[in-house]
Structures are given as C-alpha cells and as structure tokens.
Amino acid sequence: MQSSEENIEKKWLGHFSDIHAIVGLCLVAVFLFGIIGLVSSKKTDRPSLMADVPVYYPATPPEAEPAPHDDTKTPAPDAVPEPAPEQNAPQPKQLANSSPAFISLLGDAPLEDTYYLAKSNGPRDFYGGRWAPENIETTADGTTFTVKKEDNPDVPFSIAEASTYKRYGYGRYEAIMQIGKGSGLVSAFFTYTGPYFGDPHDEVDIEFLGKDTTKIHFNYWRNGKRGKFATFDLPFDASEGPHLYAFEWLPDRITWYVDGVPFYASDLNDPSIPKTAGKMHFSHWTGIPQMRDWHGKPGFGDEAVTTVSCASFTPMGEDKRSCSDVYKEKKNS
Template sequence: MLFQKKRINLNPIRFFLAILLTVVVPQTAFTATTANAAGNGFYEELNGMNSQLWYTADGWENGENFGNGWRADHVEFEDGIMALQLDDQPCPSGCSGKSYASGEYATHNKYGYGRVEGRIKAAQGEGVVTSLFTYTGPSDGTQWDEIDIEILGKDTTKLETNYYTDGDGDHATVIDLGFDAAADFHDYAFEWSSTAINWYVDGVLVHTETGQRGPLPTLPGHIMANLWPGTGLFEGWTHPFVYSGSPIRAYYDWIKFTPAD
C-alpha cells in the first residue's frame, strides 16, 4: 500500500496517526459527506467476527512510526471478548516487513454525530497504544478528521483524548483516571455534535472540547479499534517498545454507536 503525505502538525509527540491514513479503509467502505448524515446505530457484542459491519486489517503496515504490520489472525474472539494481540509472529516475513504483528478492527461504514463507546481493558507496557477512535482521510478521498480515545501502556492510569480536523491534531488532553485501565474493563465514550465533543469514563464526563482550540471535525468516520507499538518519532510519546517475548493483548467487551437525535 502506498502512503500519501498530508499536512500534519510537526510536533513529533502529537504526530499520532499521521501515517495511519491511506491503508486503513477498504474499497468496500461507504462514504458520507457530512457529519449530520449519521448511520444507523449498533451494539456490537463482539461474540465473533461480524463481516457485515466490520473488517480486520490484514497485509499492510502504517509507516516508519508504527512498529507492526496488521494481520487478521491477530484479532481474536473468545467468550464474548475481542482481543487484539501484539507479538512477533510470523515476523518480519509475514508482518509486512515489520518486527511485530498486531490487530485492528474497523467498520465498513462511516458514522457521524452521536456517541461512540466501548468497554475496554487496555494493554500495559512501554511503547504500546490501545485505542478506540473515528477516522476518515485521504484513503476515503476526504480531509483527515478523527476523534480519539487512547490509553498508552507506559501509564495505564491515564486516558488521552484528541481530535483532528483537516489534519490538525494539536488538541491532546491527558486525563487522570483514578484507576488502572489494564487491571479491569471500564466504559469509555465520546459524544460528538456540531458544537462539542464530550469524553466520558464509566458514564462520567471527563473532558469537553468546543472548538476554542481549533475547529471541530465535521466528517463522518470509520469506527476503529487497534493496538500497536510506537517507533521512530512516536517513541517520544509512547516510549520505546521492548518486546518481552510474550504476546500483549488489549481486550474489548463491546463497542456501541448511538446516532444523535
């Protein structure tokens, strides 16, 4: 897969997902043009692969600042839980030339204004990122708009929120959770409208953006979950990843989207 360069904020720590753009959306994805064209809601229990709604990233990598190649067999389902697995098998030959392999699960459709939420147990370890987010960009023939829920393995007592509008993503905020996100499942959500993005943890509002730090996103995005190790410029943000020899997993109990009224 080819990587298309795009306008980004050059702060290396907030360079997040700048490479994750032309390779994450299959040609079967539907396209919407405005955020008020929200799709139907869903509640995905993650009991098994739902190919009508979702796809698993497979056979590509996201550039020099991501340390993994995506493999469909690194998205696992068991006992009503989806696990995204990060390991070194069968790398580098089977991992798009990368030293590690990991999993990504994403919707075919795009979803606009409404509430995205998931029940997640994050991966722990220096250099890794557990995420739930929306994304659209040049791979869809659009500007880059995105809204993020991120938990960095270097400190799983923190949540990081962010949003991108036309490639500008300098809006990160770190939230003290008051618990270890790698120790148990918790509910994480964001609610997006034309006037605000509100982030929630276990149903409690923890952060709001109203566009005062830059315009809010306007385009619907694919709902995505992934686990990956940072390399290159990202290491200043994620810390360097050192593989212990044992697989690392992030767990998702369910993912839900509720359209705005």
C-alpha cells in the first residue's frame, strides 16, 4: 500500500497538471482573441467599399413614378418614416446673412443688374479660360452662358459665370436650365462661399458634363470637406430642352430634385452639410488639360451655350412664388 505522504504527493502533482492545462488553454484563448481583435481592428480601420455609394432617399409620393437612379449605385432600403416634430419644439434658425426670397426671370433684364459677372484675364486655378462678361447675354429664351474657342494659345477659351450679390442660407433653390452639349464642357448651378469671402468652403452643387448630358451630378461641401456625392441617370437629355432643377438645403438634410421629383438626399444630420450662407452661382466652363480625364477633351466646336431662364430662392419655412410655378405655367400653356 502507498503511504499517505505518497498519496498527498500524487494529488498535488495531479493538481499542478490540471493547473498547467488550464493555464495553457487560457494562453491559447488569449492568443486567438488577440488575432481576432487584430483582424477586427484592421477591418474597422480599412475604408469601407461602400463609402462612396450614395444613399438613395425615396421621397417620391406613392402615386408618382419611382425616382430614377444610377444603376451603378446601390440604393439604400426605403427610409424609415421620421417621427412627427414635437409640439412647441424649437424651430431651426436661419443662417446669418441670409437674404429674403427672390425670383429672377432671366431674359427680362440685363443680368448685371442683379448678378456679378465674373471677369479675369486668363486661365487660373483649374479653369481653362478667361471669365468673359461678354459671354453672358440676355435673349428672349433667357440668359445664355457661352464657352468659346479663342485664337490665343495662352488663353485658348473664354468662359462664363454669374453670381448673386446677396447671400442665401437654408431654403429651396430652383433654376430652369438647358445645358450646353459637347465634350469638355461643365455647366453648374450652385451655392458657394469660401476663403475669398473670409468664410469656410461651403457649397451645394448641381453639375452637368457636356460629354453626357443624360446624367446629373450632386455635390456638397462643408469647411472644405466633401459629402457623399452622387451621379444619376436622367429620363431625358438635358441639352434638348429646359428643365427644372432644385435643391432644398435644410439644417439636417439636403434633397435634390429634377422636374419636381426628388432624386437624392444626404444622410440625415450629415456632418458635411454646409452651415454658412453663400451666393447663388451659374457657370459654364472648360478646364485646364489636367481636368480632361473628368470632363473630356474639348470637342464642342467653336462655342457652346447653356441657357438659364429662371432662378429663385425660397427661405426655409416660407411659401413664395418660385421657378416651380413658372415651370408649371409654361408646361400648362
């Protein structure tokens, strides 16, 4: 028979073996969790492949046709209805320096009466021509913004831009436009302010590339940081006739419209939503050679025209006559 001392020694050895086994298992577990944590952290730090995919906000009423979207994008599921605002809840404040509502029927009077016409002697920044006030003309169809070829190798093009003297903030911006067609052209309707005015770079855009006027591009910036931009197919060619383009810029969301139909919206409370009132701009231009990968090599002939026949701003929470009313009247007539 074994002595009691030998039995005690065996029990202790058995306990030590169990302890070693448990410790070993713990070390293996820690090692495995460490690998999982490392992989997880790498996945978290890695930019999402969906980062540049726009969020499609189907705000179309049930009786209307679905808003078209770019087939290369992945629409998000239907948005969850937002809760009704609380009674007596504080209303969002308008931005500082924002001016009252206005509507301009462009073509009724020279544009320089109410807009600043951009002027420069030659190309600068990423623009490939000189800003030429004479390229902005009043016609029976509206105000034309023309891009022209020039017989000057140092200044190969003249381009056109106009901006309001006043600043505007939260509200609905509308324009009736017919877009210039041709590779190398960019037409834009946007609000902007930036360092030139002593402000952060804040901007909301609607843009068209003349190389494919069946698409529309939406952008927005806050303090130089770009939001979730998007490109969509239009159900028409924007160069073949005038259409109504609009965006509604609110404190918590921007929504873009085409002919009254909502096409796209920013995420709710997106930190890239602008917070500084800016000037309304219309421009038609071509860029420096480095821009051609984006807008294409100039191939529009001697000149090309974008026409703007109406521009309006309606402050948040107000109901004023706007380009929507003008567009409906023209359609009905």
